[in-house]
Amino acid sequence: MPSAPPPDWILARRRAVGDRIRELRTWRNLTQEKLADRAGMDRQAVNRIELGHQAPGLDRLIRIADALDVSLTELVRDVGSPLPPD
Template structure:
């Protein structure tokens, strides 16, 4: 049985996290491809996270934070 979609407030926060990752990535002058390489992920995964089409797991957030050279908390700041 498929699970129910997340509530709107969860989706809004997921979008905010994706926006923050994109903001930090562009501030670091990285492409999605380069961020993916540094985080040992594929570019499509980075794109899905930034576009809020995929809920990132904790491991992915840790990898992204490390690749962006920011504390993990920075990815969810003000969310």
């Protein structure tokens, strides 16, 4: 039985993380393919993460941060409120 989809506030923050990854990738003048190669992933995974269609696990976020030469903190900073709405 499939689990319920995540609430909207989680989806919004997932999209914000993807936007941040795209911002840093383009700032570094990297294509999705080059970032994927550096992070040991495939380009489709990078695309899905950037669009917010896939929730990256911690290991993938660490790989992406390393590939972008930023800290994990820098990768996910300012991506939404710290607490979900009541």
